Amino acid sequence: KIQDGCDHRCSYCIIPDLRGRPVERNGEDIQEEVRMLASSGCAEVVFTGVNLGLFGRGRGIPLGEVVRMAAGVEGIKRIRFGSIEPFCLDEPLLEALAGTPQFCPHLHVPLQSGDAYVLRRMNRGYTPEEFEALIGKARSFLGEDLHLSTDIIVGFPGETEEAFRATLEMLEMTRVGKLHVFPFSAREGTPASSFEKPIPPDEIRSRMDRALMTGSELLGLYSRRWVGKEVEVLVERNQEGKIGGLSRHSVRVETRGDPRPGEIATVTIKDSVKGALIGLV
Incomplete structure (x- = not known):
């Protein structure tokens, strides 16, 4: 979590009164946590916040720069956002995401x-x-x-x-x-x-x-x-050879094989059942 608070005031939302104005963590603090996660074997980071897109608006480094910074940490193979509001998804941010291969x-x-x-x-x-x-x-x-x-x-x-x-x-x-x-x-x-x-x-x-x-x-x-294609899956669990994880496009994938949690496996997708992908390693 790198951001908290919101001042947008949607008419149905009480969060601005409960959480206050937008605040954010500094870039050095974020980078240090990303390095710590990577050194522990974590291959993916997900940036979240109450209103993540307000990060850096007129106050500090832009959100796109945080993404680039995380991508430069050795061992980080995937970067995601939890959620971002439409009014925060501007062209400079999209350019940064598109220029960062690790961003899913x-x-x-x-x-x-x-x-x-x-x-x-x-x-x-x-x-x-x-x-x-x-x-x-x-x-x-x-x-x-x-x-x-x-x-x-x-x-x-x-x-x-x-x-x-x-x-x-x-x-x-x-x-x-x-x-x-x-x-x-x-x-x-x-x-x-x-x-x-x-x-x-x-x-x-x-x-x-x-x-x-x-x-x-x-x-x-x-x-x-995705049926008939190969996708990369970050393995989240392996229970007696039954593997579950997410593709880069955040679709649930089920397969069987030897890859361990934290590893990325290439899976050939054979079917789709209730929104989940079924494949072979």
Whole structure:
């Protein structure tokens, strides 16, 4: 974790009141921890924060420089982000990620809604069209195989059936892979807690089911593109020869073989089952 706090103030979020303004660790401290992890045999680092993309905004080294710095540490073979907001994913950062071979081509970029009216009520700071254009730009830097995962909030006050369908359509247009779906839950003290037009609980549950079904279909569609190809897998576990780990594009892979946890194995993908890849070493 290299960042904490947020001052964006989405209308449904209490975090700015609980965590305060954005703060970040200094570059030397981060580099020292990365070196320590690498010396202990860790091949991958994941940078996280409450609002990771606010790292370095006008206060210190940019986030892209942190990525480059980590890539220069001997033994670090993979670098990932936990999550990054759309309004923080700018061109200089994308250039840095694209120019760092160790950075894995997966981005978790929260959408929350694909409807313009709902996004304004959420105070997200972008339109559906801007989100779609941003994802297109990200793919132009990181490749068409970029795995985009995202979050959506279902049942936000004022979300009509048409607005919900617009969200599902946006997921399809941006070719999302992994989808996280959350029902709207009012947080006391936030503007959204007093918004009119609440959605009935039964309707929220119905939309949750539909969104989860769409997410399962989209992850399956993304995963199937790897069938017949070789992927590099960072082994996380080996239980009596049964191996599990993640590909560079953050897709779960299952296979059998001798590689030990922490090693990177090349796996030929034979099938995709429920979004996971099945292969042979």
